[in-house]
Amino acid sequence: xxxxxKFGGTSVANKERILNVAKRCIEDYQKGNQxxxxxxxxxxxxDVLLDMARDINPKxxxxxxxxxxxxxxxxxxxxxxMAMDSLGVxxxxxxxxxxxxxxxxxxxxxxxxxxxxxxxxxxxxxxxIVIVTGFQGINQYDDYTTLGRGGSDTTAVAxxxxxxxxxxxxxxxxxxxxxxxxxxxxxxxxxxxxxxDEMLDLATLGxxxxxxxxxxxxxxxxxxxxxxxxxxxxxxxxxxxxxxxxKMLVSGVAADRNVARISVVGLQDTPGVAFKLFNHLANHxxxxxxxxxxxxxxxxxxxxxTVTEDAVDEAxxxxxxxxxxSLKCQSVDVERNVAKVSIVGAGMMSNPGVAAKMFEALxxxxxxxxxxxxxxxxxxxLIDDKSVEVATNAVHERxxxxx
Amino acid sequence: xxxxxKFGGTSVANKERILNVAKRCIEDYQKGNQxxxxxxxxxxxxDVLLDMARDINPKxxxxxxxxxxxxxxxxxxxxxxMAMDSLGVxxxxxxxxxxxxxxxxxxxxxxxxxxxxxxxxxxxxxxxIVIVTGFQGINQYDDYTTLGRGGSDTTAVAxxxxxxxxxxxxxxxxxxxxxxxxxxxxxxxxxxxxxxDEMLDLATLGxxxxxxxxxxxxxxxxxxxxxxxxxxxxxxxxxxxxxxxxKMLVSGVAADRNVARISVVGLQDTPGVAFKLFNHLANHxxxxxxxxxxxxxxxxxxxxxTVTEDAVDEAxxxxxxxxxxSLKCQSVDVERNVAKVSIVGAGMMSNPGVAAKMFEALxxxxxxxxxxxxxxxxxxxLIDDKSVEVATNAVHERxxxxx
Numbered sequence: 030x031x032x033x034x035k036f037g038g039t040s041v042a043n044k045e046r047i048l049n050v051a052k053r054c055i056e057d058y059q060k061g062n063q064x065x066x067x068x069x070x071x072x073x074x075x076d077v078l079l080d081m082a083r084d085i086n087p088k089x090x091x092x093x094x095x096x097x098x099x100x101x102x103x104x105x106x107x108x109x110x111m112a113m114d115s116l117g118v119x120x121x122x123x124x125x126x127x128x129x130x131x132x133x134x135x136x137x138x139x140x141x142x143x144x145x146x147x148x149x150x151x152x153x154x155x156x157x158i159v160i161v162t163g164f165q166g167i168n169q170y171d172d173y174t175t176l177g178r179g180g181s182d183t184t185a186v187a188x189x190x191x192x193x194x195x196x197x198x199x200x201x202x203x204x205x206x207x208x209x210x211x212x213x214x215x216x217x218x219x220x221x222x223x224x225x226d227e228m229l230d231l232a233t234l235g236x237x238x239x240x241x242x243x244x245x246x247x248x249x250x251x252x253x254x255x256x257x258x259x260x261x262x263x264x265x266x267x268x269x270x271x272x273x274x275x276k277m278l279v280s281g282v283a284a285d286r287n288v289a290r291i292s293v294v295g296l297q298d299t300p301g302v303a304f305k306l307f308n309h310l311a312n313h314x315x316x317x318x319x320x321x322x323x324x325x326x327x328x329x330x331x332x333x334x335t336v337t338e339d340a341v342d343e344a345x346x347x348x349x350x351x352x353x354x355s356l357k358c359q360s361v362d363v364e365r366n367v368a369k370v371s372i373v374g375a376g377m378m379s380n381p382g383v384a385a386k387m388f389e390a391l392x393x394x395x396x397x398x399x400x401x402x403x404x405x406x407x408x409x410x411l412i413d414d415k416s417v418e419v420a421t422n423a424v425h426e427r428x429x430x431x432x
Numbered sequence: 433x434x435x436x437x438k439f440g441g442t443s444v445a446n447k448e449r450i451l452n453v454a455k456r457c458i459e460d461y462q463k464g465n466q467x468x469x470x471x472x473x474x475x476x477x478x479d480v481l482l483d484m485a486r487d488i489n490p491k492x493x494x495x496x497x498x499x500x501x502x503x504x505x506x507x508x509x510x511x512x513x514m515a516m517d518s519l520g521v522x523x524x525x526x527x528x529x530x531x532x533x534x535x536x537x538x539x540x541x542x543x544x545x546x547x548x549x550x551x552x553x554x555x556x557x558x559x560x561i562v563i564v565t566g567f568q569g570i571n572q573y574d575d576y577t578t579l580g581r582g583g584s585d586t587t588a589v590a591x592x593x594x595x596x597x598x599x600x601x602x603x604x605x606x607x608x609x610x611x612x613x614x615x616x617x618x619x620x621x622x623x624x625x626x627x628x629d630e631m632l633d634l635a636t637l638g639x640x641x642x643x644x645x646x647x648x649x650x651x652x653x654x655x656x657x658x659x660x661x662x663x664x665x666x667x668x669x670x671x672x673x674x675x676x677x678x679k680m681l682v683s684g685v686a687a688d689r690n691v692a693r694i695s696v697v698g699l700q701d702t703p704g705v706a707f708k709l710f711n712h713l714a715n716h717x718x719x720x721x722x723x724x725x726x727x728x729x730x731x732x733x734x735x736x737x738t739v740t741e742d743a744v745d746e747a748x749x750x751x752x753x754x755x756x757x758s759l760k761c762q763s764v765d766v767e768r769n770v771a772k773v774s775i776v777g778a779g780m781m782s783n784p785g786v787a788a789k790m791f792e793a794l795x796x797x798x799x800x801x802x803x804x805x806x807x808x809x810x811x812x813x814l815i816d817d818k819s820v821e822v823a824t825n826a827v828h829e830r831x832x833x834x835x
Contacts, residue, residue: 044487044488047488048488078507081507081511082510082511082514084447085447085450085451085511085514085515085518086514086515086517086518088517088518089514089517089518090513090514090517092524093510093513093514093517093524093525094510094514096506096509096510096513096525096527097506097507097510097511097514099506100503100506100507103499103500103502103503103506104481104484104500104503106499107485107496107497107499107500108484108485108488108500110493110496110499111485111488111489111492111493111496111497111500112488112489114489114491114492114493114496115488115489115491115492121495121496122496122499124499126529126574127574127575148574171529171530171551172530
């Protein structure tokens, strides 16, 4: 069996944890499996590097930031190879150049295009455990790129797909996927199984367990994932196409505090304005989530939308740059103290009353809804940041998820 | 003019120093020059990484050590590019993969074979300052290699040769090359010029200013070097083929404490024994310096030689592995508390009394000589480590180098 195992930064934060991960991988190897390990940078190393960069140049180019950040995973994979060697198993570390992990040209938020598997296969045939740097790639200029926060999950899934792996295990600091964040909701329950689509909505909405692109890719290539803890041996949650058990109406509640609302007020009410606005943002790789358009005063219109907090400043700057020209408007307002709460469930499609039930629960605890967005399998509301915990618990209870 | 400038770890140890180096490079750039900068890892980063490795696996493979160590320069070059950008000059950092810095396959102590200059030339034509990782290369397996301690000097000289640079400046924490270590000899004098050969002997012998391979390479390709301080703007020392000024009898005194003596006692007195001994060591890339062979008891012979301290354990292990077979001997002894003191000077060739003058000086301060080695332009003695300072001062004074 060929197994791809991914461990996050917390799992390799120090010598003891690195040795612990090494032992877990060796267990699988000694059962006769081929093992490919994908690692993130150690602990908070990525943040440490970002702080160093900001200290020298707050507006450092993304190209150079990626050059800097990729040292993080290279450090963790080489130390892991040394740890496995010390335990008597031959291992080799490989970075994005050595694997040939081709991505799009975008720095800081690149997408994987193609992975050469030759070197990895060669090393596996040589009876080695192969340890690959997560998160990083190279583009057509032979420059380092990174896949965005949490990108190591995507590396693992892409490797599993390219190598036709029999299993892809994502190790985190939680036991699996829960009906809500266990730190926020006391009786949150672990799910045994969840579909790609549900997981995708949960990932996008901030459940924080899996990087959303990794789930998209797993769905696309039919890679079934297991999310489990690196700290214990409990079973974890399987993410796959079809869940055998009876579909629950709602699988979980997700909260996301890393969000801000931008309101562009007094735009001209002419065709193409929304296109221009979001096209400018897309050109700078800024992902927009909930969008609300409303009629403004005197033949104008207002457009509000949410972005992640780290993208706010850039988004506002872009809009202001165009506000003299194609995006004439009266003002650009920013609200940072907001959060998203969402319910996700494959069973929602055929149950029209679900959204109303959620709103009722929020009304019951006096939480005001600022924006609403729905898809076939989710309902998201934007609320005040300070109400997140109350809202999440109320919704979790209303759908009896803890039972 | 195309200038290659190399800065060591001390010169880029923190934000302030990085900005200081950036400014110095920008000065040259703004005079219309093309500038290529070669950097070592920041401060003691290489040692920090080595400690991390040793903590996890004291016998870590050299392949994985190189994978780990190369993150050091990648960090410093990306931060330098950010620093230059912040000062308004476009800069780009490149690592060994991006430059294509081809080396031999040996890990930990590799030699440069070929440098592709395409990418660098392209970036220079694009009006960028190009910042290259020193010390590192890639071998035919696409694995990282390192050039050994101080290898960044070699990277700089090799780049200067490959790019046909007009100047190659090596910035260190000293003003230039001195007649002796100024920390040890108070009236040591800075030399304006020195020949490659003299510098080579000084580098090999532990003057610690330039990596010896860099001088070999500079000599081979006729690259004239300037050694100068990154902390002030004084002129430094030029290293070149011919020194115009009248050749001094002795240019300087060098001391090297990083040395140990190994004595292989009671070897069989048959042809080929010395060859076998040093061939085994060469196969493991262990450099041997002073060699002394003497007649032992009962038809045996003893061979003593010196190696750097970090190579002692490996060297002894290799000899002991073969001591049952081709290298039958009675014992292998190690003496660590020894040091080398050398005098170097192109003028020595035609002055036979120089060695005697040195021995007289040592006798005058009661320093016992354990081994002697001479070449056309140097005399080296092995003495007790604790006598190094006394010996160096006595020799420096005897040749009136401070005047």
